[in-house]
Amino acid sequence: MNFFSSLLLALPLLMTTASADKPEKKPAAIVHLDAGQAAKIISVPDKKKRPTIIDIRTLGEFKAGHLENAIHIDFLKEDFPDAIQKLNRDKPYLVHCQSGGRSSNSLKIWKTLGFTKIYHLDGGFLAWKKAGLPVAK
Numbered sequence: 001m002n003f004f005s006s007l008l009l010a011l012p013l014l015m016t017t018a019s020a021d022k023p024e025k026k027p028a029a030i031v032h033l034d035a036g037q038a039a040k041i042i043s044v045p046d047k048k049k050r051p052t053i054i055d056i057r058t059l060g061e062f063k064a065g066h067l068e069n070a071i072h073i074d075f076l077k078e079d080f081p082d083a084i085q086k087l088n089r090d091k092p093y094l095v096h097c098q099s100g101g102r103s104s105n106s107l108k109i110w111k112t113l114g115f116t117k118i119y120h121l122d123g124g125f126l127a128w129k130k131a132g133l134p135v136a137k
Contacts, residue, residue, distance in 0.1 A: 030107055030118045035131035038094055038121045042067070051092035051119050056080070056103055065135040067096070067128065075102045081109055089115045096121035096128070 033041065044050050053067050056075035066072070073083045075097065087093070093115065097103040100123050110118045121128065129135060 029116065030111065030120060032120045032122050033094075034122055035127045035133055038096075038119065038128070039131075039133050041119060042094060049092065051094040051117070052087075054084070054087075054093050054095045055125070056095060056097050056106055057125065061098055061125070063137075065129075065137050066125070068134060068136045070136075075106055080106075081113070084110065084115075085113055087115075089113065092117035092119065094119040094121060096124045098124050099126050100124040 042050060042053060053070040055062050055066050055070040055072050057066075057072075058074055058076060059072065062070075062072045073080060077083075093110070095103045095106060095110065095118060097106075100121070103120055103124060107118065107120060123130075
């Protein structure tokens, strides 16, 4: 059984554990954005509305270049669900990977864990770079 199969089997348990002591929340609102839309949303003046950027690529990919102020949480690590479970579920997050595949696959986890606002950067970091947007190192 591979990591992803194990993760999918563990999601119901994580969901039960995560929600046992908390009131029921509405499911996550997932909004898909292109690079230009993502650039606008991460630069809104109101910090409460500005999403935290979560880069779920490998550490090597992250070190080669990333969005300014991004937090690195590697989707391929076994502790990925545990790492995102520690985040505030009521804050907005912009999640991305290299080209959109891993981050698309992660959306079910975010939703299952009860996050209320997730923005997905369609096309990932490659779309960001192709749009000529700034990259930090």
